[in-house]
Amino acid sequence: MRPRAILLFLLAPLFLLAQGTTTNTCLDCHSVLDGRAQRPALLVKNDVHTASGLSCSDCHGGDRTSDDPGGSMNRAKGFIGKPARKAIPKLCARCHSNPDFMRKFRPQQRVDQYELYQTSVHGKRLASGDENVATCIDCHSVHDIRAVKDPAAPVYPLRLPETCARCHSDRQKMAKYGIPTNQFDEYRNSVHWNALKIRGDLSAPNCASCHGNHGAKPPRVESVAAVCGSCHVLFAQLYQKSVHEPIFSAASGGGGCIVCHSNHGIRQPTTAMLDGPKAVCSQCHDPGTPGANVAAQMAKWIDGLDSALKHSESVLARADKYGMEVSEAQVRLGDGRENLVKARLALHSFEPGQMKKPIEAGMAIANETLRAGQDALHEKDVRRIGLAVSVIFIGITILAIWVLIRRIEANDAYRSGANAPAPK
Ligand code: HEC
Ligand code: HEC
Ligand code: HEC
Ligand code: HEC
Ligand code: HEC
Ligand code: HEC
Ligand code: HEC
Ligand code: HEC
Ligand code: HEC
Structure with a gap:
């Protein structure tokens, strides 16, 4: 035998072995079909299952080594x-629930995933025959x-909110359930979407952070404060001990933070929440009552400290511009702002006594x-006067020297005139 033939003969079993594991007639045939039958074959190159060596027959069954469809x-x-749509979660669970x-x-x-899915509103409704809900493939x-x-x-x-919105913002699809379809629109105007999308802060919540992904349900089941508190820990701790906690929980089944902040469209809080025509407090506390007085006091404190810090900041910035040393x-001033943050946090105890401490500490720093x-600005003025005086002094000196020089020159001219030979 020629050497080439010997090599082929020896390698043949390896080729066959490789063929046995990679033959995929499903993919080969479906790649050359068209439309809906072809689409899967074109898509699977990006599929995480393909990367793990799994393929068509691992989900659909059948024999991937046979070339004829039969x-x-x-x-x-x-x-x-x-x-069938109803059978999909169980199909995925065949592997994903098998440790x-x-x-x-x-x-x-x-x-x-499957176990949690069965506890979700989606899973429960699917089990009862409603195929409009999300199954594994609607999210993945x-x-x-x-x-x-x-x-x-x-x-x-960053993409999940739009995935949920495909159904939850679809009025037609959601009509028969009588639930709002504004969650995504509201969420897109919130501090959270702003932090997530604009600032790329992946720690900000998307829909699944508050609702769960596989076990998605309204947070009221667990209590809203606990959901918000999973990130805003200190706020929740103060709130849980506050006068409002038992009242808000009893009244709206776990309304918690969202009574004042809303759920999907949370905006940047301001003192307008405390005092003025749009105050959330005035929904329940009439003017002149203790609650309303506390709210007005809190607004005054926050606005007072905020503007005192801003005033100090602008004065320091001016001094800095004139080259004065004010870095310390x-x-x-940063410590002062820190106290403002602490005051906004302490507000959630709804006890003025607790809020007073950081406010006073902040005011002291603002004044200092x-x-x-x-x-520094005063010193700048003193230095300027000093500078002006010395400029004038230097000016006078220069003038004096100039006058002196002129005189000497005049003298020299006179003397040289005197020494000139007398006219003949
Ligand atoms: C020789 C070609 C060929 C091979 C091999 C083949 N298929 Fe198909 N397959 C088809 C055709 C043709 C259809 C029908 C398309 C239609 O009805 O529009 C189809 C339909 C399907 C459907 C849709 C069935 C339905 O109920 O709508 C699935 C799923 C499918 N194939 C999976 C597989 C899998 C998995 C394998 C490998 C085990 C495989 N195919 C192998 C040609 C093939
Ligand atoms: C991870 C599991 C999984 C893998 C792997 C997989 N499929 Fe599917 N396939 C599904 C599910 C689930 C559906 C049902 C989709 C639906 O209801 O919209 C489906 C639907 C289909 C359909 C019907 C499409 C239609 O619109 O009617 C075809 C054809 C098909 N698959 C072929 C394939 C082929 C060919 C491969 C390999 C290249 C493959 N599938 C790999 C899970 C899988
Ligand atoms: C035949 C077994 C099998 C089936 C059926 C199956 N998967 Fe998978 N799946 C796997 C394996 C194995 C991995 C890869 C694990 C890894 O390396 O991260 C995986 C990975 C995934 C991942 C990525 C996980 C991650 O950590 O990023 C998702 C999402 C997923 N599968 C969803 C599904 C869905 C949805 C279905 C049903 C349509 C499904 N799988 C059906 C076996 C399976
Ligand atoms: C309502 C949307 C939704 C549904 C329905 C859903 N998932 Fe997920 N799934 C997610 C999200 C969101 C994540 C990502 C979690 C993260 O970022 O850590 C995820 C993560 C995963 C992962 C990665 C491991 C993990 O648990 O974090 C796997 C595997 C997975 N899903 C499989 C499934 C299977 C199987 C089903 C159906 C039984 C399913 N998913 C149904 C939204 C969903
Ligand atoms: C395929 C469409 C679809 C997708 C995608 C989807 N859902 Fe749903 N969802 C529904 C339907 C339909 C209901 C049932 C409405 C009901 O029972 O009030 C529902 C119910 C819910 C409920 C319970 C509402 C209530 O108070 O009854 C929550 C919470 C929820 N979905 C969150 C999510 C989240 C979060 C995502 C994305 C991770 C998501 N859904 C993706 C269709 C979908
Ligand atoms: C910051 C937490 C948070 C985020 C983020 C969030 N939700 Fe909600 N969601 C809630 C709370 C709290 C409720 C009210 C539950 C209650 O009434 O007890 C709610 C209620 C719902 C409901 C029930 C109907 C309704 O509007 O009252 C649906 C559906 C829903 N959310 C879907 C979504 C979708 C889709 C997204 C993403 C676009 C999303 N949620 C983002 C906290 C959140
Ligand atoms: C997954 C974590 C997470 C959850 C859950 C969460 N938040 Fe947030 N929240 C954030 C992050 C991150 C920011 C952006 C902080 C920043 O701007 O530096 C933020 C910002 C805020 C702000 C603006 C404050 C500021 O300093 O800009 C408010 C108010 C707020 N969240 C209230 C809530 C409420 C109420 C809930 C529950 C309905 C909630 N959050 C749930 C992480 C979370
Ligand atoms: C009774 C109304 C009310 C409740 C309940 C409430 N807050 Fe607030 N929250 C406010 C007000 C008022 C502000 C501050 C407004 C300002 O900055 O002037 C605020 C500010 C915030 C801020 C921004 C702090 C900053 O530094 O800018 C966060 C974050 C926050 N709240 C989270 C929560 C969380 C989490 C809960 C539930 C555990 C909660 N709030 C419950 C009224 C409330
Ligand atoms: C949903 C209704 C509601 C909202 C909104 C609300 N409160 Fe209250 N608040 C109450 C109730 C009810 C009490 C208990 C009154 C009592 O026990 O006499 C209370 C008690 C208080 C108390 C203790 C003093 C008192 O009146 O007993 C203070 C302080 C207070 N609230 C401040 C605030 C502030 C500040 C806000 C706005 C940031 C606010 N509340 C928003 C319902 C509310």
Whole structure:
């Protein structure tokens, strides 16, 4: 035999082995079909399952080594065709709820998605025959399922709100349930979307942070304060001990923070929430009552400290512009702002006594840094007068020297005139 033939002969079993594991007649044939039958074959190159060596027959069953449709898509070989919508969660769960199977691919992978899904409003409604709700593929897509950390995945934090909104903002689809369809529009105007989308702060909540993903339900089941408190820990701690907590919980079944802040369209809080025509407090506290008085006092404190700090800041900035050394006071001003943050936090105890401390500490710093700024500006004035005096002094000196020089020159001219030979 020629050497080439020997080589081929020896390598043949390897080729066959490789063929046995990679033959995918499903993919080969579906790639050359068209329309809906072809689409899956075009999409799967981006699918996380393809990357793990899984393919068509791992979900659809059948025989991926047979080239004829009758053989490959054979129901006797477990082929299920296009799964019914209601059957999808269980299809995915075949692997994703099997810890032994999943461990082979990724040891830390959670295996509770299906279990949680069954507790969600989506899962419960699907079980009772409502196919409008989200199944696994409405959130994750199908045939191009991506890793959840992939920025192109529909469940990636920046994209998830739009994924939920595909149904929840669709008035027609949601009509029969009688629930609002404004969550996404409201959310898109909130401090949270602003932090997430505009500032790229992935710690800001998307829909699933507050509702859960697989177990998605309204937070009222758990209590809203606990949901907000999972991130705003200190605010929730103060609020839980406040006079409002038992009242708000009893009245609206866990209204908590959203009584004052709303849920989807949370805006940047201002003192207009406390005092004035749009105050949230005045919904329940009539003018002149203790609650209303406290609200007005709190607004005055926050506005007072805020404007005192801003005044100090502008005075220091002016001094800085004139080249005066005020960096220490500017750093100190940061501590003042810190106290303003603490005061806004302490507000959530709804006890004026607790809020007073940071307000007073902040005011002391505002005054101290204001003095530092004013002193610096005063010193600048003193220096300017000094400068002016010395400029005048130098000017006079220069003038005197000039006069002196002129005199000497005149003298020299006279003397040289005297020494000239007398006319003949
Ligand atoms: C030789 C070509 C060929 C092979 C091999 C093949 N298919 Fe198909 N498949 C088709 C055609 C043609 C259709 C029908 C398309 C239509 O009805 O529009 C189809 C339909 C399907 C459908 C949709 C069925 C439904 O209920 O709507 C699924 C799912 C499917 N194939 C999966 C597979 C899987 C998995 C394999 C491999 C185990 C496979 N196919 C192998 C040609 C093939
Ligand atoms: C991770 C599981 C999974 C894998 C892998 C998978 N599919 Fe599917 N496939 C599904 C599900 C679920 C549906 C039902 C989608 C729906 O209801 O919209 C589906 C639907 C289909 C349909 C019907 C499409 C239609 O619009 O009617 C075809 C055809 C199909 N798959 C072919 C394939 C082929 C070919 C492959 C391999 C290239 C493949 N699938 C890989 C889960 C999978
Ligand atoms: C309502 C939308 C939604 C539905 C329905 C849904 N998921 Fe998810 N899923 C998500 C989100 C959002 C994440 C990302 C969580 C994160 O970023 O950590 C996720 C994450 C995952 C993960 C990664 C591991 C993990 O648990 O974080 C897997 C696997 C998964 N989902 C599978 C499924 C399966 C299987 C189903 C159906 C039983 C399903 N999902 C239904 C939204 C959904
Ligand atoms: C045949 C078993 C099997 C089936 C069926 C299956 N998966 Fe997977 N899935 C896996 C494996 C294995 C991985 C890869 C784990 C890894 O490496 O992260 C995976 C990964 C995923 C991921 C990415 C998880 C992450 O951490 O980023 C998602 C999302 C997912 N699958 C959703 C689904 C959905 C939705 C279905 C049903 C349409 C489904 N899977 C059906 C086995 C399966
Ligand atoms: C495929 C469409 C669809 C998608 C996608 C979807 N949902 Fe739903 N969702 C529904 C339907 C339909 C209901 C049932 C409405 C009801 O029972 O009031 C529902 C119910 C809910 C409820 C319970 C509302 C209530 O008070 O009854 C919450 C919460 C919810 N979805 C959150 C989400 C979140 C969060 C996402 C995205 C991660 C999401 N949904 C994605 C269709 C969808
Ligand atoms: C900051 C937390 C938070 C975020 C983010 C959030 N929700 Fe909500 N959501 C809530 C709270 C709280 C409720 C009210 C529950 C109650 O009444 O007890 C609610 C209620 C709902 C309801 C029930 C109907 C309604 O409007 O009262 C749906 C549906 C819903 N949210 C979907 C979404 C969707 C979709 C997104 C993303 C676009 C989203 N939520 C983002 C906290 C949040
Ligand atoms: C997943 C974490 C998370 C959850 C849950 C959450 N928030 Fe936030 N929240 C943030 C982040 C991050 C910011 C942006 C902070 C910033 O601007 O520096 C923020 C900003 C805010 C702000 C503006 C404050 C500021 O300093 O700009 C308010 C008010 C607020 N959240 C209230 C709530 C309420 C009420 C809830 C519950 C309905 C809630 N948050 C749920 C993380 C969360
Ligand atoms: C009774 C009404 C009320 C309730 C209940 C309430 N807040 Fe507030 N919240 C306010 C007011 C008023 C402000 C400050 C307005 C200002 O800055 O002048 C505020 C400010 C905030 C801020 C912004 C702080 C900053 O530094 O700008 C956050 C964050 C916040 N609240 C979170 C929460 C959370 C979380 C809960 C529930 C645990 C909650 N609030 C409950 C009225 C309330
Ligand atoms: C949803 C109604 C509601 C809202 C909104 C509300 N409160 Fe109250 N608040 C109450 C009730 C009810 C009490 C208990 C009154 C009592 O026990 O006599 C109370 C008690 C108080 C108290 C203790 C003094 C008192 O009147 O007993 C203070 C202080 C207070 N609230 C401040 C505020 C401030 C500040 C705001 C706005 C940021 C606010 N409240 C918003 C309902 C509300």
